[in-house]
Amino acid sequence: MTVRVDPEGFRALFDPRGVLVAGVSSHPGKFGFVALHNILTQGYEGAVYGTNREGGEVLGVPMLASPDDLPADAVVDLVFVCTPAAANPELLRACARRGIGAAFLTSAGYGEAGEAGRLAEQQLVALADELGLLLAGPNGQGVVSTPARLCAQIVAPYPPPGGVAIVSQSGNFVSSFQNLALATGVGVSRAVSAGNAAAVTVPDFLEYYAGDDETRVALAYVEGVGDGRALYERLRSVAAAKPLVLLKGGTTPGGQRAAASHTGALASDEQVFEGMCRQAGVTRATSVPDAWEAAATFATQPLPAGPRVAVVTTAGGWGVVTADAIARSELELVALPDDLRQAIDERLPPRWSRNNPIDLAGGETRDTVPEVLELVARHPGVDAVIYLGLGIQSNQARLMREGRFWPDPNLERIVAYHERQDARFAAAAAEVSEATGKPVLTATELAVTDPMNPGPRTVRETGRLCYPSSDRAVRALEHLCRRARHQRARAGA
Amino acid sequence: MARTLAEHESLALLREQGIPTVEEVVVDGPAAAVAAADRLGYPAVVKATGAGLAHKSERGLVRLGLRAAADVEAAAAELLDAAGGADGPAQLVVAPMVAGRRELFAGAHDDPQFGPAVVVGIGGVFAEAVRDVSFRLAPVSSLDAHEMIGDLRSLGYLGPFRGEPAVDREQLADVLLALSDLITRRADVAAVDVNPLVVVDGAPVAVDALVELRS
Known part of the structure; x- marks a missing residue:
């Protein structure tokens, strides 16, 4: 069944003027309680109402028997449904009578629940269509919209605001990505668990994200492909508008392939799907961290004009393995231009690497790191920079703070200097990236092992991702580079 | 049910489509195979062909690098023996050996x-x-x-x-x-x-x- 998806329906879902939680429970372990709790505690400023059969008050919200009992002046756009499937048709009719435009259904017992469930789901979709309701779910975990400060979900967490819009066929991936948003500080605009996607499907949400001003990049988890050709056309149009990162789970049964031909034998679902993604300009990720880091990078770094990467490092080994990772990728470790070598020579003792990776080899003084980052990023022969070695000194500062000689005026002075320097280096990486319009990625395991180290902490404060390892920075940059190349090739066509 | 075109028919379709293909001659027997190879030049290739024959190299129905008329004649006779029977009537395709390693x-x-x-x-x-x-x-x-x-x-x-x-x-x-x-x-x-x-x-x-x- 094809359902027309009305933009007004999406507005009701993502920017509701008021929310009704249907099926509120007084038991803190039940979804009907958790949903109300999450909406009330994460900053949503619209009116919140609740219905249940018991009446009384839950979390200070008086319980109504039905949407018909909403105050005459109530303006409610979204109903968040935690009632059993059997109660929903009457509920939705009452909601529509009150002008509610969108329903998110957590209710189970639909398409995932055998023949009777499938029939109930078809009837639900037909009813929503008849009532002009946008129907999200059923059997979904919820919807998040940070511009509205809306956390309408039966699970945690609530992510910081930002430019990544998430949609997933599996609710748990929405949680995974939002957990990563919290940990990395790169924020989310919208997030929705499509559940059974009975009416509004993953491509429907993606098309909305493509036109959504709050969203810079779309991130989707999908399993089934359905009509592959239609999916291709829709993904292609979304990816033409915005970066689209896709994580696909499972191999779907491919049906019968032409067995007599090599082509048929070589055409695995995986390889055809991969080709489709590349053709559509979709960024295909291979894991949850890969997907998140790709999306976070698209959201926070400019696209590189080309594949030429320079690595700036304060220690040799890191540069070497990063060069190896670049060699395995589609990126290019640019040969250090002569004029750039001379410029760096003027600022460092002769033991620096004098090549790319640019290994400062401990020869740096107070201003060397910001100066070299600036020189490298501004050079016309460099398209992107990876910066390694942030936070080392603050790591030592932490040991001093925690050691038995603390407090001590001498130690305090050097600790303050180290911490100030790392914060400054992180800020310099962001500033030079903004000034040059080139991606500058900072990688250190301290992002994970000691997130409060002033280095990675400052990277987060600049709104950027601090990559937990240099190969992951390389991988993220490769995703950007591939999209940039795809777009450049088509812009000229 | 699908059916497969014989090799020379398949190549003819590709040729119509503008794809560069090797020049081939379809023949019925060893003598005609030798005549074709003489015209196309040596070394030559002889293959069995027929609507039922796919994956010829796996079945040993291809002879490559035949340097002289006697080699072509012998190969043609062997292939007609090998390809006959259950697969239906077979013919031979004679082509010049194409010089390329890749x-x-x-x-x-x-x-x-x-x-x-x-x-x-x-x-x-x-x-x-x-x-x-x-x-x-x-x-x-x-x-x-x-x-x-x-x-x-x-x-x-x-x-x-x-x-x-x-x-x-x-x-x-x-x-x-x-x-x-x-x-x-x-x-x-x-x-x-x-x-x-x-x-x-x-x-x-x-x-x-x-x-x-x-x-």
């Missing part, structure tokens, strides 16, 4: 999920073991064709190689565009294999092909 693979099929699709890959008898292939959905643009070639892992295989020039990617892309056109335009074509697509002085030449038709 073998590519190209094809098109109607994918059950995504519809018509085109493939390019590293070819030859190890194609299925190597599985270095790249797909796009048809119709492919010239840009798509170039990008799918660029997606192959073994790109070094396409560069200058042991005294042979680099593969002409423009010509290879043209083969892919022709296959895209064929699978898109012809509703009766279910799949096309071109394997090997031998690289001769940098230019791809279809040496064997299999077209599968829907009946």
Whole structure:
């Protein structure tokens, strides 16, 4: 069944003027309680109402028997449904009578629940269509919209605001990505668990994200492909508008392939799907961290004009393995231009690497790191920079703070200097990236092992991702580079 | 039920489609095979052909590098013996041995999920073991064709190689565009294999092909 998806329906879902939680429970372990709790505690400023059969008050919200009992002046756009499937048709009719435009259904017992469930789901979709309701779910975990400060979900967490819009066929991936948003500080605009996607499907949400001003990049988890050709056309149009990162789970049964031909034998679902993604300009990720880091990078770094990467490092080994990772990728470790070598020579003792990776080899003084980052990023022969070695000194500062000689005026002075320097280096990486319009990625395991180290902490404060390892920075940059190349090739066509 | 075209019929269809193919002569017996080889030049190739014969090299129905008339005559007699029987009537194809070390693979099929699709890959008898292939959905643009070639892992295989020039990617892309056109335009074509697509002085030449038709 094809359902027309009305933009007004999406507005009701993502920017509701008021929310009704249907099926509120007084038991803190039940979804009907958790949903109300999450909406009330994460900053949503619209009116919140609740219905249940018991009446009384839950979390200070008086319980109504039905949407018909909403105050005459109530303006409610979204109903968040935690009632059993059997109660929903009457509920939705009452909601529509009150002008509610969108329903998110957590209710189970639909398409995932055998023949009777499938029939109930078809009837639900037909009813929503008849009532002009946008129907999200059923059997979904919820919807998040940070511009509205809306956390309408039966699970945690609530992510910081930002430019990544998430949609997933599996609710748990929405949680995974939002957990990563919290940990990395790169924020989310919208997030929705499509559940059974009975009416509004993953491509429907993606098309909305493509036109959504709050969203810079779309991130989707999908399993089934359905009509592959239609999916291709829709993904292609979304990816033409915005970066689209896709994580696909499972191999779907491919049906019968032409067995007599090599082509048929070589055409695995995986390889055809991969080709489709590349053709559509979709960024295909291979894991949850890969997907998140790709999306976070698209959201926070400019696209590189080309594949030429320079690595700036304060220690040799890191540069070497990063060069190896670049060699395995589609990126290019640019040969250090002569004029750039001379410029760096003027600022460092002769033991620096004098090549790319640019290994400062401990020869740096107070201003060397910001100066070299600036020189490298501004050079016309460099398209992107990876910066390694942030936070080392603050790591030592932490040991001093925690050691038995603390407090001590001498130690305090050097600790303050180290911490100030790392914060400054992180800020310099962001500033030079903004000034040059080139991606500058900072990688250190301290992002994970000691997130409060002033280095990675400052990277987060600049709104950027601090990559937990240099190969992951390389991988993220490769995703950007591939999209940039795809777009450049088509812009000229 | 699908049916496959014989090799020479398959190659003829590719030729109509503008894909460079090896010149071939279909003959009935050893004497005619020798006459054909004399005309096309040595070393020659003799293969059994027939509507029922797919995967000829796996079944030993191909004789390569035949240097003289006597070799062609002997090979022709053996192949007619080997290919007869259950597979139905067999004929022979005589062709000149194409001089190129590199073998590519190209094809098109109607994918059950995504519809018509085109493939390019590293070819030859190890194609299925190597599985270095790249797909796009048809119709492919010239840009798509170039990008799918660029997606192959073994790109070094396409560069200058042991005294042979680099593969002409423009010509290879043209083969892919022709296959895209064929699978898109012809509703009766279910799949096309071109394997090997031998690289001769940098230019791809279809040496064997299999077209599968829907009946």
